[in-house]
Amino acid sequence: MRFAVACTSFAALTLSACAGHPPIKSTASLTVVDDVAGLPAPERADLVIGDRPSLIGPLDTISVEVFGLPDLSREAQVDASGRIAMPLVGTIDARGKTADELSRSIETALAQQYIRDPKVTINIKNSVSQVVTVDGAVIEPGLYPVTNQMTLMRAVASAKGLSEYAKVNDVVILRTVSGKRLAGLYNLAAIRRGYYADPAIYANDVIIVGDSPQRRLFKDFVSLAPLLAAPLVAVLNSK
Template sequence: MRNFIGLAAAACMLAACGGQPSIQSTPGLTVITGQAALPVPNRDDLVAEDRIALVGPLDTILVNVFGVGELSREMQVDAGGRIAMPLIGTIDAGGKTAAELALDIERQLAGRYVRNPDVTVNIVSSVSQVVTVDGQVVEPGLYPVTNQMTLLRAIASARGLTEFADADDVVILRTVNGQRVAGLYNISAIRRGLYDDPSLYANDLVVVGDSPQRRLFRDFVGLAPLLASPVIALLQR
């Protein structure tokens, strides 16, 4: 009986922790309440800042040499970051922007094969510019990075948090100048606008932590009927 009451009290405490105060305005957040409408974003608000997109292994690119259809084609970068072009052979493409790669192709074509070549390169699909989402999300995996990718968007791409996710313990791991750095984030606080949703970049690793409290509560809910049975039997005597 005492064990049942103690577990019930613990479950109530865990449930109480889930309550949150109403959202409030801060220096970085304006809360609009009542019948007031949210303001309409302007053009700058709708355009994300451009990021450098680099060609990487196994990416698919489209090379167009203006006026020379025989040299224009879609191709896949090999695992070593190289492409093979007619006339000029193998070219290192990995780690270059599309514009840089186009300039390299122009230089190698100029003079020997094509007079004043005009080359454009577009990245059709990228498997190298991805972020890894792991831990307590519904669908862990690799997700493409765009110039609008943020932590919340990455978690949404992974179909959200699982039942046992610890929203207060989310880590972003990143390499900067060869040095590994980590940031610890509170998803609940971001959702409530208490601080900005951090941007993600290619090769970032997002790890969502596990909540032992949530597992304990689930186990209690599963055991509660079994624990209550002896109490009911005693009351019926």
Template sequence: MLSFGAFRGVALLVAVSALSACAGSRALGGDAGTQVVVGNELPPPSRVDIVGEDRPYLVGPFDKLEIDVFGVEELSKKEVQTDASGRISFPLAGVVEAAGRTPAEIQDILRDRLRVAHIRDPQVTVNLKETVSQVVTVDGQVREPGLYPVVGRMTLMRAVATAKGATEYAKLDYVVVFRTVQGQKYAALYNLKAIRQGAYADPEVYANDVVVVGESYARRLFRDFISIIPLVTTPLVVALQN
């Protein structure tokens, strides 16, 4: 039977061995489309770069819209919600198929219908108030798992950051994105650490995607050993942080 001292030595050896796979460094860059520059030499973005990543938002079921018809008090600041089929009902305009359309497209439909209803030159504004249909699920080893709205362009790094980042137990080289395309289910494995280092491009994620950040059992095992062995040495803690 092992003494406590012998058990402690074996336990630390197992912990260090389990962590050895996480050690090592990776060169920055590698993706053919990514240019690595020195520290403060990144060029500033242009106006096109800043606004060019926006993706038109498509309204879906149970989304909330705020519709305003300028100068018509009874049609101003009205909050409407799409039903399960993605339709809305608006006074004088009737039922509008909103699902799959952008707020700007809904705006045009309402303006045309109100003009037919004898409202002279209606100035209609449609804004997205709240979205529940266009969301991405972020789960696994992130600080705040949940459903997050996809408004504009969303990437894998942004999705994880939206969930307040990865936890200390996250396995950054094992991040899975699940997606369904025309009934076919897909799963893709990504290395978030490599993406952060520019080894390859940050992939885009879309509404209805599920992002799962894997768990590093070696890190959790090491933390468990720390909790039961108070005399752990500093170098092992440094190895965990690296």
């Protein structure tokens, strides 16, 4: 009985405390959703992440299927220069092409050899060229394959997570865009708390967790306070 009274008193106290606080309102960076008890279930379209092109690169293994011509169908490894060799076609450049683009290139080459209406299907069986480098204060630094769903958090998880003394506000992504070397500074704690989105990771990105020469390039832009509002991006000027 005494326990029930105590619980009732605690509930009344909790309700009165809640009643004394103003309702939570939206801010410039956060929109409050009213009358929702929890996160709603995703729609079917939400479960499919937008496709990124998977490009064929040197030493990748692909399968080539030519409809109606089994003698031309084969599994092949792209050589170090980015080419494959096929009967009737000879060598053909595969580097930097998607599977569909390479299919059309082979179809065009076969048509020039009097193959009527050739149909070619390419599948990437094993890709060693589409990788990301994860280095620094992670448990298993190394090269990891990039998928269409790869993000910064997933890349770090692929490296078995952060090491014991890793600094989550010291994560740099290095990327080359249009010939320019870019560096982005990210805060994993801010991403986990939803302050900004988990950034997509692409092939040839380099992720460095913790102190590094690239991190120190940002010292003039970032104070000791954690980076929360947004990541910082800078162009690395070559000397």
